[in-house]
Amino acid sequence: MSSDKFPLLQRKDERDTEVTWEDQQRINTFSKLNTRMERLEAEYKRQKTEKEYLDDLSMEIELLDEDLSVPYKIGDAFVMLPLEEAQERVEKEMESIDQHVEDLDSQISDISSQMEDLKKVLYERFGNSINLERS
Numbered sequence: 001m002s003s004d005k006f007p008l009l010q011r012k013d014e015r016d017t018e019v020t021w022e023d024q025q026r027i028n029t030f031s032k033l034n035t036r037m038e039r040l041e042a043e044y045k046r047q048k049t050e051k052e053y054l055d056d057l058s059m060e061i062e063l064l065d066e067d068l069s070v071p072y073k074i075g076d077a078f079v080m081l082p083l084e085e086a087q088e089r090v091e092k093e094m095e096s097i098d099q100h101v102e103d104l105d106s107q108i109s110d111i112s113s114q115m116e117d118l119k120k121v122l123y124e125r126f127g128n129s130i131n132l133e134r135s
Contacts, residue, residue, distance in 0.1 A: 017126055030118045030132060037111045044104045051097045058090050 019027075061083065064070065070086045071078040081089070119132050 017129065023122070023125060026118055026122055027130075030115060030122065033111050033115050033118070034134070037108065037115070040104055040108050040111070044101065044108065047097055047101050047104065051094065051101065054090055054094045054097065058087070058094065061087050061090065 061070065064083055066083050068083050069080040070083055072081045072086045072089060073079075115132075122130055122132060
């Protein structure tokens with residue numbers, strides 16, 4: 001293995017600090033928050049993509065003739081709906097996704113704040129002997 005990829009700590013950078021029960025609890029909490037953050041970020045990205053699809057769909061529907069029925073997906077089936085009703089449903093879905101994205105953003109912000117607080121405490125205690133950065 002290349003030492004450039006995995007630099008070893010210099011002896012002067014290491015700390016011989018005993019890990020207390022409280023320290024271990026903080027490390028475990030940080031790990032749980034990190035895992036949750038990754039899941040929330042993946043869901044956030046998925047919801048943003050879905051929102052983009054709905055925006056595109058909304059624009060396409062606006063270009064259609066008002067007298068037409070359009071196929072609308074409900075569950076696993078497509079149902080023919082009047083254009084106006086399809087537009088209303090798309091708008092409701094967009095509002096729902098917007099609310100969900102706001103909730104996710106709030107949760108991500110809260111978790112990020114908690115993680116930063118834990119980082120300060122753990123880095124203060126362990127210095128460079130612990131790595132809490134995301135890769």
